[in-house]
Amino acid sequence: MQQDQKELFEVLEKQRQQQAEIDRILKIVLPILAFLLCVICANYNWQSTVGTLIVLVVAFLAVGIKRMNLYLWLAIIAIYCLVDIYLSYGTIQPSALGRQMGTMLTFTGIVGISRPYIDGWFIRSKNNQIL
Secondary structure: OHHHHHHHHHHHHHHHHHHHHHHHHHHHHHHHHHHHHHHHHHOOHHHHHHHHHHHHHHHHHHHOOOOOOOOHHHHHHHHHHHHHHHHHHOOOOOOHHHHHHHEEEEHHHHHHHHHHHHHHHHHHHHHHOOO
């Protein structure tokens, strides 16, 4: 192997390690965020609270750590919210729709879109510490 290739592999390995460190942090932060949000946006029964918590945790981990398709998870959340609101109220309530679906879609979008920026900030902060 040439020297350039070795340097490239070293940089890629360092980047992979930094992303793994961010993943470990997010595995703690994202479920806590999901719990706080499910208390705010779930409908007024325990089944909705548990379902919303599960959907938010899975969605946050999927888009924030596994980097799955954000639009797919936004669609899954929208379908879940419609079903949950219908089962909770017997009809689609606009106030519940705005509260639950709006909050869940917004925060899932924020988590999915912000992950590349978090990686960049973390790498820059590590490079500034070294210098």
